[in-house]
Amino acid sequence: MRGFLLRLARRLVGALVMIWAVATFTFFLIRMIPGDPVAAQLNMLEQQGMSESQAAARVAGMYGFYPKDPLPIQYLHYMQQMAHLDLGQSISYTGVPVMHIILSALPYTLGLVVTGIILTFIVGVIGGVFAAIYRNTWVGSSITVVGSILHGIPQFMVALLLAYLLATAHPIFPFGAPYDAAISPGITWTFLSNLGLHAVLPIAAFIISGFGFWALAMKASVVTTLGDDFILAAELRGIKPSIRFRYIARNAFLPLFTYLAIAIGYTFGGAIFIEQIFDYPGLGLLQLNSIGVHDYPLMQAAFLMITVAVIVSNIVAEMLYTVIDPRIRTAR
């Protein structure tokens, strides 16, 4: 337990450093945008009739620093604001705190991505187990072939084809919003089922494009485990097939956890396409749209939030792994 907490603490410190680095990166990136959006914003506000100090205060509200301060002071103010979890004010949604906008978009992305990762993982692992067990029959080889093909098709193409086939050419599933405008949100069956129906295609896109990766990885892992000596030993000890299956499954399953970090990053990164194609109002779409309207505080915050989500998910996955693998749990 102490080792676990120690490891968690170390990871959390690492995560903070990484988040700091990303925040610093976006701070300097915004200064490098051609045409200096901060100065332009200040100019515009002054032309709209604000006094210089009023305008500067408004810009400071947006970006977290006074545009006329020297750079180090600007950076300091910006970091102070970040430390208070204040991400500034949106430009396109005039005066609305960026945090509000982000928090309203976050559930959609999290919902899509977390459901997507978990379902993809489950479907892929089951497919991989079958592919391994029936590897010498047509069942196994067709899973392997389908898996390799799906693995080769980029995610956004899968989403594009799904949207085209099942929403445009054959309008089976709704698309274009997280739920029908006529339905008021709440914990009602009508709302939840509608929400689920709208999420079918985006999540299906995750599953179809991620299936191959997990199925192939699981297949390889099961085949390796089947050749392990302790599986033969279990057979020679007359261990029941059901228990032996659990031995194989668990030992083959564990190494996959090390890939989970890659999958999490990949899925969060891919969400930007899924959200764009299905017009789903998550962080990715928010980030894309904010660039179109030059709302840089929003863009920066959306990017930061996506990164934080990836980092936190990675830590959760890693801690889960240390809990279920006794070799790591007791080592060190």
Added chain:
Amino acid sequence: MATQAATRVEQNACSIRGLTVVYRVERHEYAAVQDVDLDIPSGEITAVIGESGSGKTTLAMAMLNAVQPPGRIAAGSVVYPTAGDILRLSGKRLRRLRGDSISMVFQTSQNSLNPLKRIGGQAMDLARSHGRDPRGTLREARDLCAKMSLDADRVLTSYQHELSGGMRQRVGIMLALVLQPEVVLLDEPTTALDVLSQSEVLQILRDLQRERRFSAVLITHDMGVVAELADRVAVMYAGRIVERGRTRDVLIRPDHPYTRALIRSIPRLSGDLSEAVPLPGLPPSLTTIPDHGCVFRARCAYRMPICDTVQPPLESVGPDHDSACYLEGFPSD
């Protein structure tokens, strides 16, 4: 009672007849075990000794009807008094026999244990798989641990990576004995251990066997282990048994030239190291075993013309002592 005990001793825990196991190598089948007859007397330790590649482990696997592809049991029978010919069993009946009335101790026990399950849990899986009472099995496991001077509480709640090599091997013995099998197959039980652990494990095996009187088959390449542990010994060479008998008889009056060479090759602590004479040449590999004539003739110092044509049959050379060699009366050496 007394007569019953006497007949029990006479009875065989296992009878192997005409056992032939072949391996398929590039579209040809080669015999790794050829026409082996062997009785495993009840309540005794029977050693099977041979160099690597002699077919001794294949023999052990065949005794569990567990020869792995590309191997295949081509002929013969392995009869246990209660279960019948194991080679005719399959599915659930075969599984219920393995680990229950016939169990095995593996050469490297760390590879025979599930790395993600505590030792106690694996003992429980064994009980559950064979319909035994879990509590009784646990009691038996603790008992065995205590006899092997293992801290039962600690070992049973440990994962295999938390145990030393010697401890793992004792755990392997515990798992093999916990269901009180009639026959235990010991596949090189001490080979992977350091010298100190080796003698400990040998001691444990001797004590446990004396106490429980299980029948054991000891697969080994080490004549020293045979001398220490076995009541009887069968010498294997190139898939055939070339000599068998009571350990004392075979050690004192070896008949087959191969057995004699094996005994001569043991370095003795007390003797002069130069007296240990290594056997010249190499044993044949699976694909180079001669298909007629004596399998040992290529390395034999007493080769005769007849050795080239017909494999000598196992014939009695003394009470309860058989050998497969044409040579009669050894020239003294």
Added chain:
Amino acid sequence: MNTIVSEEPQALSTYPSAQTPRHRPSSWAVAWDVLRRRPTGLLGLAILLFFIGMAAFGPLFYPAELPSNPSNIFAGPSPAHPLGTDFQGTDTLALVITGSRYVLLSAFLAGLFTAVFGTVTGLISGYYLGVPDSIITKLADFVLTIPSFPLLVVLSTVWKFGSPLAMGLVLGLIGWGALARAVRSQVLTLRERTFIEAARGLGFSSVHIIVKEIFPNITSYVAMKFLLAVTGAIYASVALFFLGVLPLSTNNWGVMLQFAFSQAGAMYTTQSLPYLLAPLACILLVTFGVVLFLDAVDEMLNPRLRRG
């Protein structure tokens, strides 16, 4: 001995060892031999050569400004326009051919940069260990953690990805992490091998050991990763244009997809289907070619796979 079944028939264990020396007579002969026995690998190579030819010479047959025809938009396939026309009445086939150069060239450069950055950092990190190692490892972790597309979208505000070189450089800069890690772990195992220790004992310089002794042992691995990085980069560059955050002034497959998706309203009509499918098909075909070819390359470089 690591097996519980202590003996196996000796003839069965005659696999060549995993550490077969890399220096073999005429690798061209081996390559040709493998390709001949594996027609799929030859097919993959043919597909790749076809697209390389398209990217290199295709644009020469078309004017810099492709003709448009407002009275013939979204035409179906016809002898004059084998793949139909787009929303401006421009020939789709012409767009596909002229659009291949940017995509393939930037993907090639991205693969090259990824391979170079990843290999150099991995070699340094695995060989010198210590401070350079921990810096590089942390950097690689960082690059691997940041989700790349959101990052690219943010970068698009300052970086316009106008030339294939600019695109390839950025993709290489954010894509080197995984390769660096893999190379590092390979170097770590190589370090322990006797010929490296011998070279060190003989007093060869570190640079000599890295370049002459270690690098040749990982070239095949790096070559395969290079090909994989190229396919990844094709997706990435097309995807970035598809997202619509980059200027759509030049013509390439990603721009085509973006227009098909947004301008032409492919998602709401069916008439632009050929326009949407043509670049998709090209991308899939290139991927297919790389996968087939890679399979054969894998066999050429990995002696254990060579005999069925």
